[in-house]
Amino acid sequence: MRKHLVIVCSLLFIIRFTSIPAHATEYKPRNIYVVKQGDSLPRIAVQFGTSVNDLKGANGLQSNSVLVGQKLWVPITYEVVAGDTLRGIASAFHSSVHLIKAKNRLSTERLFIGQILKIPPKKMTMQGQHILMTREEFRDWLFHAQIKRKVTLIQQHHTWQPSYKQFNGSNHFQMLMGMENFHKRKMGWSNIAQNITTFPDGKIAVSRPFNIAPEGTIGPRANAIGIAIENVGNFDKGHDVMTEAQKETIVYISAALSIKFGLTPSIDSITYHHWWDLRTKERVLDRGPNYNVKTCPGTGFFGGNSTASAIHNFYPLVSRKMQEILASIH
Template sequence: MTTKFGFTKMNIAEFESWISNLRVARTILYVQEHHTWNPSYASCTPTNHFEVQRGMKTYHVSNNGWMDIGQHFTTFPDGSILTGRSLEQTPACILGFNSNSVCIENLGNFDTGKDVMTTAHKDTIIRMTAALCKKFGITVNSNKVVYHHWFNLTTGERNNGTKNNKTCPGTAFFGGNSVSACEQHFLPLVSATLSGAPIPAPVPANILKYVSVNTDSLNIRTGANAQSAKVSGVLPAVLGSVLRVFEVKNGWYRISGSQQHWVNGSYTLDVTRATVNATTLNVRSGPGTSFPKVGSFMKGQEVFIIDEQQGWSKISADNKWVKKEFLDVS
């Protein structure tokens, strides 16, 4: 592995080892698949990975006004992987579907007739997706591994590519960008990498509850007090991140099942994990049908409830509400 411009470059075998050992406080439920469209394969040389990644970060920060590069990882034609935004940060990749997601940008234009994905690139994308699903206990299905094409660009509503959608990750991405193409051509390859079986995603029995960070930056310490040292190599949890709580002590929360990683509970809010039980669940800007529709969820998608009013559940800090009766609490 090599590091430059704040990014780390690795091959897929290195990534598999690295991600399995990485400590991540933020709760991750979804994997997003994208293509860059531009830069495309023509932009790549055997030695310019870091320069291409820095160019994307510069564009995202200077032109889009984002805090950092949008994606967590970028895959390259030779099978290399570069890190991007910290996994503790929510990505800036799919409007309305970034919370609790990890974002993969696959460098290239994979629309029909454009870049032909290399064998090395295919292998990395499949194995990387599998490694992330294994790491975070993500079930390999089209509710959990999603394509950008399935979401309306203006509203964030999941419409499976029927109106106002990008082609991302490409009309020729592993046989196509539709839900059926994903289920027929891509997800079986990911499952096969995981010994042929989808990973179950039960809620671990030793989780006491979930909380959401309500301060800009929350330090993670080695003990349940402010005098304990910050955990080495682990970034602070950030505003809106959902954390798992395994132990409570004197107002402090242990957020790792195996390590002494603690945060001050006074800077968090309790939230409840729930699963959508309706075929399509409308998301509104307030707690009632009189409020505008701002998106939708599909059956099986998971959300975190942060407030409730008169039979409605708030599932996002930016005023997104759904009818409570269409949620099954985990």
């Protein structure tokens, strides 16, 4: 009986400490929960001692629905070991020093071995359905998501209006709400047309859920299999000059989306609105008559809006960025 008790205790010890890293700064995050069959957001919240609203805020969830295979940041407890710092723990567990100090009522950053900390994941910046992110936050959000519809086409658009003149550096949500209202009230669409919006400061917003196809004048054929990106600005020659931050973001998210959906950058996977006939809604590439095609995403978009410009100036940047992203996550 004593032998059996020792074995059980040993197993409990192994389970207890293999679920917590030996050293947070050397740790691949395990505060990620993978949604299983039968899970619901309330059930997961109870399991991890948190709330549905906190889970939604930490993971940029636009509804209470979750899909099997979806990854969620969740709160955990962590036992401090030698060499740990609050900053290292925060970095390892997708949290922040401020959040950890507040959650554990710490007055300093001093830690001691054996100390038990509650680690809450940091929250994303959201307003309604709109999620405002950095490039790295978007990468994590995208790679954690489960998309239930087939996506084989990344659409590039520019807003034309609003342009850089309307962006003041802090009115991201105001601009998004303006576009959403215009699309719904003036255009008669069900929601904001685009899934993604990029801004001059390099920030990214996800608005229309990815599991819902975009709307817009590019037409149903492109939308049915598409993810639509609206890049704030008027990128026709002689108008807005794209910032380096926005350039980097457009390349980065195009690369991340290509990885997510298994796409190789080409005219068949990353498309410009200019290549689609407004009347027939068919792809015409460079053959469309000027009165039936938009200049979108702009005659100055990465050197132009032609297929040659995309092939020589845009796709190579996306391909290189794909390699960088893959190297960073392996």
